Amino acid sequence: MEYAIELKGITKSFGPVAANKNINLSLAKGEILALLGENGSGKTTLMNMLSGIYMPDSGSIFIDGKKVEINSPEDSGKLGIGMVHQHFKLVERFTALENIRIGIRNEGRFLHGADVRKKIEDTAAKFGFDIDLDKVVANMAVSEKQTLEILKVLCYGAKIIILDEPTAVLTVQEIERLFAVLRKMKEEGHSIIIITHKLNEVMAISDRVAVLRHGEYIDTVVTKETNEKTLTELMVGRKIELNIERPVMDKTHPLLEIRDLTVKNDEGAIAVDHINFYIRGGEMLGVAGIAGSGQKELCEAIAGLRKIEEGQMIHEGESIVGMSPKKILEHGISMSFIPEDRLGMGLAPSMSITDNMILKNYNESKGIFVDRKTARIEAQKVIDRLEVVTPSTETPVRRLSGGNVQKVLLGREIKSGPNVLITAYPVRGLDINSSYTIYNILNEQKKKGVGILFVGEDLDVMLALCDKIMVICHGRLQGVVNSDHTTKEDIGLMMTGTVNIVNKEGKTDGIAKDSAITDEEGKA
Amino acid sequence: MRKYHLVRRADARLKRTLIYYAIGILVSLIIGAIILVALGINPLDYYGRMFTIGLVGNRYGYKSIEGLLKIFVPLLITSLALSLSFKMRFWNIGGEGEFLIGAIAASIVAFNSTGMPNFVTVLLMCLAAMISSGIIGIAVAALKVKFNTNETLMTLMINYIMLYVIRYIGETKADWNFFLRDDSERPKFGTFPDSAVMAGIPIGQFKLLWSVLIALALTAIVFVYLKYTKQGYEISVVGDSSATAKYAGMSVGKIVLRTMFISSAMIGLAAALAVSSAGTISDTITNNVGWTGIIVAWLSKLSVPAVFVTSVLISILQYGCQAAATQYPAIDSNYADLLQGIILFSVLVADFAANFKIVRKEDAKNA
Amino acid sequence: MKKLISMVVAAALAVTSVFALAGCSSANGGNGGGSKASFKVGAIYINSQNDTSGYTYAHHKGVTEGMKKVGLDPAKDLFIVDNVPEDDEKVKQAIDQLAGNGCNIIFGISFGYINAFEEKAKEYPDIIFSHATGYLSNDKNFNNYFGRIYQARYLAGIAAGYKSLALGNNNIGYVSAWGTEYAETCSGINAFAMGCMAVNPDAKVSVYEISTWGDQQLERQAAETLIDTYGCCVIAQHCDSSQPQIVANEKGVFGCGYNSDMTTEAPAAHLTAPIWNWDVYYATAMKAAMEDPANFMTKVGIYYEGLNAGLVDISPLSSNCEPETKEAVELAKNLMKNGEWDVFSGVKLSFSGSAGSVAVEKTNAALVTNDGAEIVAAGGPSVEDGVITGSMNYYVEGVTQVN
Known part of the structure; x- marks a missing residue:
């Protein structure tokens, strides 16, 4: 079998944290591979090495059987790899057409007129995209922006398309439409990697599933021969209860x-x-x-x-x-809002857990000084009760892992009763x-x-x-x-x-x- | 093909940082030594004089210490003040301008203080300087809070505006201009009456100016203020994430205004102490503390004890370079500046090296 | 971490204080006095001693040559604080440094050092303070020094005047740092103009003020304006660089430089330049300070000399000069050297005759400003030195400022 991409022994560390450890992965031509893993399992890091944003510390990459070196996004583009990032890389004030045009290479710097438009329109028609090329990006809905991103990489001649959590921002109907496009692309001979942690989508779209866990490569399975439960076990490493508890209370x-x-x-x-x-x-x-x-x-x-x-x-x-x-x-009334960057609102990332604990009531103590003694006790209580993993109460929140950060935030919010x-x-x-x-x-x-008012993203949850x-x-x-x-x-x-x-x-x-x-x- | 790349070190250990700093300084001194040898000067001799700020064999050594302290006090206070605003992520690079405003305000009091008691005059000078500098600080902060103007640009412009204001004062002979010497045909800044000159505690021949004690006290106060008070806590939160501060119910605008007032007022105080110690004003009275202070604040990572140490070291470097240059007719202050520049640059490189490392990309072992 | 920092501080303070003590004790022990072997010279410069032209360069050259004349070694006995701005505090610190190093005489070359020199002269009665271009002094250890550079400018004016006569162009340009604000520039412009008019009575001097002592760009622009807009055929200057002469050279006109012989920079344009021989003063002052410091003020005192002492002069006349120039300059120079005549008096010189037979004639004529005010009556004596160095703030007839 000929592979579009083969990764052998890829390792990448950020400081002492190994984001990817000795990863082996292959993508066959004309297949849709789902890259599955929990947050922080190294999916995005791995893909960023294919798109030239990071370089591996060791290991080698083969494209169409040839060993390559990807040192920049430009190299990646030349090799026919196109990545649609979670955060779109579009110029808000430009139209769809202009956004595509600014990235066209090897055909002269400034391309105007009909041929570019024709080329884009042809590509859009081929894959069944519904897009208004003269619409300004700022006026587009999220799904339109995503369509534009995909169209863009196709227009640049990408044969291998990587999509980083493309469904996170879409509705159920829009996801269906996206999947239709992906299947069309597959028919045209494109190879696709789709990063996601939603199992139902994995089952729906992929041919094979590669699973990462804690930066390590676990296995690749054929989608038809597996089920959600098996995949979950591969992903988290042990059997877990999928049911979320919902206690029924007497409502007041x-x-x-x-x-x-x-x-x-x-x-x-x-x-x-x-x-x-x-x-x-x-x-x-x-x-x-x-x-x-x-x-x-x-x-x-x-x-x-x-x-x-x-x-x-x-x-x-x-x-x-x-x-x-x-x-x-x-x-x-207590409110906690986790923004996209997770630290921007509600927490002061460089400050300690103690200092974050008293963010909303530091002013209640008497005098001009901050009462850190009480705060430390409260911080310890939250750490104990919510099982926050941290070296001490004085550790900056920024150093904690995502789950512990959110525990600290919630712990503070419920602390005030x-x-x-x-x-x-x-x-x-x-x-x-x-x-x-x-x-x-x-x-x-x-x-x-x-x-409780619970603003959420995942409908299943x-x-x-x-x-x-x-x-x-x-x-x-x-x-x-x-x-x-x-x-x-x-x-x-x-x-x-x-x-x-x-x-x-x-x-x-x-x-x-x-x-x-x-x-x-x-x-x- | 890039074989090497940079990786941030996971653990920033102080010991390593200090060792790297030492290596950086050593390298810069070696570069300086090469130039000295080329000029026919014994580098060991030269550096010896430099690091002892020219005290060896000096008839009036106590005056050198006094001179060193006169450089040190404004630098220390200004660096502290800048750290305060930087901690809030308010990029106040208008230290020069704020200093000059304070210096002018204090001088207005000083030139009109003939016959007043010394203590009262100096106190009034400090107040005038703090209020006028503080108001400018508040004005810039208000523009930022109200219209979201760019504080970096605003404060930068203040530097130039005030530089030209003081040059205008210094070069304009007129009846209203009490800043200038009456008897000089050419415009020339006058000298303060004795009532406005900083007093001190005599220790033998050496006079320990009150300004030194004020600066030391201020260092302690700022340390406590930032670390233990509610207002200091607010500054940290606003600096870390102003969205969070807002979510916590803090009035971010008020905190920014207050902190900028304190920061600018402190720079004003530094200016008042400087003019009072000098007994006069000039357009170079700032001694570039508005700029050097930025370097001190960043080298110190905004920590108050580190600001103190860095200010001491930079003052010794500045004074020592000049003192050593004096003793060699071939060495001019350009060499002293060059050496200072190389040393600061090396320390910054060392700081970088202490936080990052270069990693060789290993070729894949085909498995 | 805190421990480390405090250790560093402690070490730094300890080192400093140890040396401070060492410094104090050696200061008490080894005060050599004013014997020749340990005579030390201090100098405070506005720019660097390593400059290759300009004001500081001229003084530094004077100091070192003066030292050699009196048997001192500039490599050992000279202490310099350079790049000292006109900021009392910085000047005072510079003086403290030089005093601490045991200097017996301290020279300050810039006007703005005046307050600090006045104050420190009281503080260090054993050291002689000598300040250029100032007006203050005391009767013990503080003098000021300057020279009659206007005399040299008058001679340069003669050279320019002959040039304008020969070219049939009466417009002469003058790039000046300042105009009437400073007596130094003002008297220089007037003397130069009077030199021009002694040869060519119809000569007009146009002054372009650049409002700074030195800015190569501005100096260049000023010269270009004077030549292109005002049609000047000779460009004189009172500013730091040789740009005005270079411009004159480029545009095919002539010029009089300042401070050094600028014929090298402007070979086809330069006529002659008023120059300083500062070593004349420095040698005099150092000699007096070495031999009898107590009587420095009676022996040297306020020093204001000119062509007679050789403190000022003009650079050798270049081949660009008109043939009559040499004789006329010699005649005027002798009159001034002998004290028979001076520039700002009620007597005017006029030159006539061709090369080989140039004659000078004195006529009584009032010194009149360009707005008609009479300063000195016809036949009257020269204005006082204090006016020339301090309060002259008018242009004489024939001078106009164009900007």
Whole structure:
């Protein structure tokens, strides 16, 4: 069998951390290979060596049977390798056409006019892409940008296409469309590597699956001869319980009620558009939506970090509109938001666990000095209770692994004993084990009667974990569904705005207003 | 084909860093020695005089120490002040300008202080300098907070504006210009009345100026402020991640304004102490502390004790280079500057080497 | 980590203090006094002693040559602090350094050193302080020194005047660091213009002020403007570099340099340059300070000499000069050397006759400024030296500033 790519004994270290250890991998011509592994298992590092971003410390790379040296993305491109990164590399102010044109090489610097457009249009037609070449990237939806990225590498003549977690930002329907394109590409003789950690997708699209674990190559299996359970075991190294626990609690009265909430984003556009919902104690309400549908603005509005345009926010019978973030926190609403870089918000990465522990209440101690003695005790408590792996309480948060960082963040948030916990993407970037720890922490809070708003990405997880799921699209409420009576596909349709189950009064099934408070009272 | 590449060291050990620094300094001294030998000068002799800041065989050695301290005090305070704003990731490179504002304000008090008690005058000079420099600091911070202007550009421009202001004052003969000597036909900065000249504690012939004690006290205060107080904690958080600070409910704008005021006011204080110690003002009164302070702050990784040590060492280097150059007619200050430059550069290279290593890419052993 | 840092600090302080003590004790022990063997000279320069032209270069040359004249070795007995700006604090530190090294006389070459010299002269009564271009002194150990460079400029003006006569072009240009703000530049311009007019009564001197003592770019631009816009046929200068002469050379006109013979830089243009022979003063001052420092102020005092002492002169006339120049210059030089006549007086010189028979004639005529004010009445005595060095702030008739 002739291989498009063969990797032999690839090793790459960052300082003392070996990201890849002696990896052997092969990609046959015209196949789709899924590269499976938990976060931090070295998938992206390995692929970045193929695209010329990193260079291996040792080992060799063969393309079409020939040993090659890839020292730059340019080398990689010349060898016919094209990578679609998780974070798109597009010029926001350019049109699709211009974005493709600026990267065309070997055919003169400035290519204008019809031939380039013709070439791109032909390629798009060949693979069944639906794209407007004159649209400016800034105005594109995420899926359009991704299409453009793929089209771009195809136009540059890539025969080997690497996709780094392409489905993370897509809806179910969009994923289907992507897969159709990938199959088309395969038919045309392209070889594809797709990085993902979603097992269902692996099963759906790939011919073979290569599994990495902790930077080591484990095995390559033929997709047809395996199943999700086996793959999971390969990936995490032992049998694990796939079921997420969902304790059922006696629900109390609504703790937090949001009425007609409208919030603008940083650019001044409406991000949250007349949203109504409430959270009861002992309940976990999931928030589903495509990235950038107003989740961040909603969280920030409730936490008092963002001015609201309209609407009411009532917590235990008292309006919290206009309160300072500190006041809202004292009121019992705690918010944690894990941004894409995981450290940007909520934690000060260079500072110690102790210092991060008191971030929200350092001002409560008397005098001009920070009370680190108490903070250290609290930090130790969180470390013990949540089993945070760290050398000491004085270790900078930046040095901890992803799961431990998020444990520290959640630990701080629940430390103050809130009765409403808003958490956005708490398992973002975590491996399965760490994710379960986080789910357990949340469930424990739920059992204590805390109302939880869970903004998440993975619909499977949300269906398993949350009692109800609220779906938003472009800041508008599409409906609230009970997890037991819905499917991923239904939610996917609501996320794209295809289905809307909100009735005319702005109420949805399963959502009621807290009758104890009138609108007039709420406004006060 | 690239055979070698750079890898960040996982563990930054202080011992290794210091050893690398020592090697770096040694290499730079050897380069300097080659030049000295080429000029027919014994390098050991020269370096001996340099590192003893020319004290050996000096009739007025105590004056050399006084001179060294006069370089050291403004550098120390300015470096501390800059560390404060850098810690907040506020790139205040306007140390020169802020220093000059303070120097001018203090001089306005000084030139009009004839007959006032010394203590009161010096106190007023310090206050005037701190307030005027602090206001400029606040103004730049406010522009940043309000309109998100680029503080690097703003503070940089202040340096040039103030340099031209003081040159204008120094070169303009006019009735209003009390900065200048009355009896000189040419414009020439005057000397402060005795009331405005920094006093000190006499130790034999040596006079330990109050400014030295103030600087030492200030070092301790800044250390405690950054490490133990709530405001210091806020600075760290804002510097580490201003988004986090906002999420924690901190008023980031207020913290930025406050810190920049303190930082600029400290530079103003350094200026007041400097003009009072000098007993006059000039357009070179800053002695480039606004720039050198940036180097000190970064070499020290913004740590207060390290800022202190680095300031001492750089002051000795500066003063020593000049003192040694004086004793050799063939050596001019350009050589002294060159040597200082090579040493600082070597230390930066050593710092880099202490944090990164070069790794040879091993060819794959075909398996 | 903290331990290491504190150790470093402690070590640094310990080393410094040990040497400080050593320094103090040796200072108490070994005060040699003013014997010739241990006579040490200190100098504070505005630029570097390693300059190859310009103001500091001229002084450094003077200091070293002066030292050789009185039997001192510049390699051993000379201490220099260079690149010292006109900043009292830095000058004071420089003086402390030189005093600490045991210098017996300290020269400061820039005007702005004046405050520090005045103050430190009181602090170190055993050291003689000598300050160029200043106006302060005391009666014990602090003098100032300068020279009648205007006399040399008058002679250069004669050379320029003959050139303009020969070319039939009355426009003469002058690139100057400053204009009427400084008496030094102002008196130089006036003397030069009067030299020109002594030969060519219709000569007009156009002054271009560049507002800095030295900036090669500006000096160049100024010369270009004077030649291209004002049609000047001779370019004189009072600034640091030879750029004005180089421009004159490029554009095919003539010029008078300053400080050194610039014929090498502008072989086809240069006529002659007013020059300083600083070694004349430095040798005098050092000799007096070595032999009888207590009476320095009576023996040397405030030093202000000219052609008579040889402190100022002009560089050898180049072959570009008109044939009459040499005789006229000699005549004027002798009059000034003998003290029979001086530039800023109520008597004017005029030259006539061709080469071989040049004659000078004295006529009584008032010294009048270019806006008509009479400074010295016809036949009156020369203005006081204090005016020439300190307060002259007018141009004489025939001079205009163009910028």
